[in-house]
Amino acid sequence: MTAPSLQETRAPALPAKPPGPFLEFWRSFSANKGALTGLIVIVLIALVAIFADVIAPHSPIDQDRAAFLVPPFWQDGGTLAYPLGTDDIGRDILSRLIHGARLSMMIGLIVVTLSLALGLLLGLAAGFFGGIVDTAIMRLLDIMLALPSLLLAIVVVAILGPGLVNAMVAVSIVTLPHYSRLMRAAVLSQIRRPYVTASRVAGAGTFRLMFATILPNCMAPLIVQATLGFSTAILDAAALGFLGLGAQPPTPEWGTMLASSLQFLQRAWWVVTFPGLAILITVLAFNLLGDGLRDALDPRLKR
Amino acid sequence: MLRFILTRVAMAAVTFLGITALSFFLIRAVPGDPVQVRAGERGITPERHAELMHEMGLDRPVSVQFFSYIGEVLQGDLGASTTTRRPVLSEFLKLFPATLELGLCAMIFAVVLGIPAGILAATNRSSPIDHGIMGASLTGYSMPIFWWGLLLILIFSVGLGWTPVSGRISAMYYVESKTGFMLIDSLMSDEKGAFVSALRALILPTIVLGTIPLAVIARMTRSAMLEVLSEDYIRTARAKGLGVKRVIGLHALRNALIPVVTVIGLQVGTLLGGAILTETVFAWPGVGKWLVEAINRRDYPTLQGGVLLVATLVIVVNLLVDLAYGLLDPRIRHVK
Numbered sequence: 001m002t003a004p005s006l007q008e009t010r011a012p013a014l015p016a017k018p019p020g021p022f023l024e025f026w027r028s029f030s031a032n033k034g035a036l037t038g039l040i041v042i043v044l045i046a047l048v049a050i051f052a053d054v055i056a057p058h059s060p061i062d063q064d065r066a067a068f069l070v071p072p073f074w075q076d077g078g079t080l081a082y083p084l085g086t087d088d089i090g091r092d093i094l095s096r097l098i099h100g101a102r103l104s105m106m107i108g109l110i111v112v113t114l115s116l117a118l119g120l121l122l123g124l125a126a127g128f129f130g131g132i133v134d135t136a137i138m139r140l141l142d143i144m145l146a147l148p149s150l151l152l153a154i155v156v157v158a159i160l161g162p163g164l165v166n167a168m169v170a171v172s173i174v175t176l177p178h179y180s181r182l183m184r185a186a187v188l189s190q191i192r193r194p195y196v197t198a199s200r201v202a203g204a205g206t207f208r209l210m211f212a213t214i215l216p217n218c219m220a221p222l223i224v225q226a227t228l229g230f231s232t233a234i235l236d237a238a239a240l241g242f243l244g245l246g247a248q249p250p251t252p253e254w255g256t257m258l259a260s261s262l263q264f265l266q267r268a269w270w271v272v273t274f275p276g277l278a279i280l281i282t283v284l285a286f287n288l289l290g291d292g293l294r295d296a297l298d299p300r301l302k303r
Numbered sequence: 304m305l306r307f308i309l310t311r312v313a314m315a316a317v318t319f320l321g322i323t324a325l326s327f328f329l330i331r332a333v334p335g336d337p338v339q340v341r342a343g344e345r346g347i348t349p350e351r352h353a354e355l356m357h358e359m360g361l362d363r364p365v366s367v368q369f370f371s372y373i374g375e376v377l378q379g380d381l382g383a384s385t386t387t388r389r390p391v392l393s394e395f396l397k398l399f400p401a402t403l404e405l406g407l408c409a410m411i412f413a414v415v416l417g418i419p420a421g422i423l424a425a426t427n428r429s430s431p432i433d434h435g436i437m438g439a440s441l442t443g444y445s446m447p448i449f450w451w452g453l454l455l456i457l458i459f460s461v462g463l464g465w466t467p468v469s470g471r472i473s474a475m476y477y478v479e480s481k482t483g484f485m486l487i488d489s490l491m492s493d494e495k496g497a498f499v500s501a502l503r504a505l506i507l508p509t510i511v512l513g514t515i516p517l518a519v520i521a522r523m524t525r526s527a528m529l530e531v532l533s534e535d536y537i538r539t540a541r542a543k544g545l546g547v548k549r550v551i552g553l554h555a556l557r558n559a560l561i562p563v564v565t566v567i568g569l570q571v572g573t574l575l576g577g578a579i580l581t582e583t584v585f586a587w588p589g590v591g592k593w594l595v596e597a598i599n600r601r602d603y604p605t606l607q608g609g610v611l612l613v614a615t616l617v618i619v620v621n622l623l624v625d626l627a628y629g630l631l632d633p634r635i636r637h638v639k
Binding site: 034139140142143145146147148149150151154155157158159231235238239242243244245255258261262265266269272273275276279280283284287288291 | 314317318321322325329332333438441442444445446447449450451453454456457461468572573575576577579580583584594595598599603606610613614617618621
């Protein structure tokens with residue numbers, strides 16, 4: 001074990017011309033191998049999701065009655081017609097995973113958009129108006145945060161009824177407080193700055209101050225949180241699917257695919273293994289990207 | 304100090320009241336009124352419906368109902384399950400030790416592995432050890448834990464036969480429930496091998512439930528440690544010739560642990576949420592599995608009471624962490 005270096009190495013001398021903000025961001029971001037890997041994986045998954053109909057060898061819901069629980073091709077009895085095997089009613093697992101990618105990316109996109117939009121508005125209002133508005137909003141968020149997020153999502157689904165759309169609404173509601181809190185903190189750090197006062201003195205109205213003056217300067221932490229929000233959304237929606245409260249069969253959602261796999265644990269490992277692996281890889285990629293973005297966007301963490 | 308305590312307690316009380324309101328409206332937001340829900344598909348005559356509504360006090364104004372609900376809650380009356388007809392509170396208390404036992408073991412697992420891993424990563428910054436530990440912890444943090452449970456069952460229970468697939472103890476043993484903690488009960492019972500059986504049943508659920516807290520604690524320990532290691536007093540300690548072990552183990556760790564302890568306290572919510580999935584995978588007879596079953600059976604009083612109890616638990620633990628933090632670190636007390 002080497003002793004920790006007590007003195008940070010000095011940053012290399014600055015280049016003659018300071019790089020633009022985007023170039024600076026990209027240099028810092030692309031130096032992070034993990035973040036770059038995450039980005040590449042996400043782009044690949046997104047391509048798979050977009051071209052699912054072309055790539056998938058079979059339909060995700062077609063049942064082959066002659067091929068129940070066929071193992072992956074490299075095992076005895078496996079066939080290249082079903083590269084990752086089939087499930088208990090003869091559906092191609094690879095095709096279901098490919099179409100599942102489309103669902104997961106869509107879930108991520110919709111959930112993040114919904115929760116970001118609502119959370120941002122609440123946080124902006126709380127930070128900007130302060131006083132009673134702030135107290136009311138923050139107490140409401142405290143109540144939401146007092147419940148474990150999965151339990152709160154379950155409660156929402158219990159009210160709305162199970163299903164993919166309701167699961168997305170539930171996860172959006174559950175993840176909303178994180179955006180609000182970040183947004184509020186960012187607004188509070190900006191609102192006393194001279195440029196805001198200048199804008200106010202110049203006659204900018206409330207809406208202009210909120211959305212045109214302050215909001216653009218608060219986006220960095222929200223971008224990071226939105227990226228991490230994709231992984232939470234995919235994970236929570238899959239958990240709801242697994243509990244039978246999210247997407248319903250025969251939808252090829254990854255968590256839902258796992259819900260019915262419990263009974264095949266003893267004889268068909270592939271039915272259990274691949275959907276979870278797909279969730280893990282996707283979530284990990286978004287977390288890597290989020291971490292990399294935070295390091296690149298947050299000047300306090302820059303070395 | 305008193306002012307700090309009172310503010311925090313008042314805030315917790317407001318949150319509790321809000322949760323009570325949430326759980327009160329939960330049952331009313333469900334399509335159909337409670338009588339119809341209870342009658343289910345059998346249907347009910349309008350006369351009987353009105354009679355039952357009156358009996359349950361549901362024909363009173365909502366505000367009256369809400370205040371009487373708060374009164375009932377404060378007296379510990381959370382209604383009765385529609386499936387077992389037993390009081391929700393006593394059902395919860397019967398099942399809670401199983402969840403608590405699992406949660407405590409998961410927390411111990413996470414702390415015992417997470418803190419040393421974080422220290423190791425911080426003291427070997429940017430080395431393969433650091434990258435390895437951080438990579439593993441990000442993977443753990445990204446883990447769909449229900450699948451992680453299935454995978455471990457597949458490998459260790461089905462493949463190797465080392466651990467049971469589900470439950471708290473092998474059906475071969477009968478252990479009388481005295482404390483509700485299977486490890487203690489089996490140790491006190493006369494059955495030989497019961498303790499080992501209970502221990503084996505606990506291993507996989509502990510790992511599954513502890514994985515995310517483990518990842519969070521390792522990451523937090525690393526970053527807190529890195530921050531502390533750059534402080535002047537560490538340089539002073541090194542300069543006056545103290546050994547690496549003493550500097551890291553005593554000077555650095557003591558200060559780095561404050562944020563880590565807070566994070567550990569805040570994992571209670573994660574643990575209770577994770578328990579829902581872990582208990583479902585391992586057929587663990589605890590509160591999490593109970594809540595999932597309540598939804599599937601449309602047992603709304605159970606869900607309502609369970610949500611309230613779990614939330615209260617989280618609020619109380621968070622309050623205690625908050626107060627402890629204020630006691631340890633005077634700077635917190637004075638921040639408004």
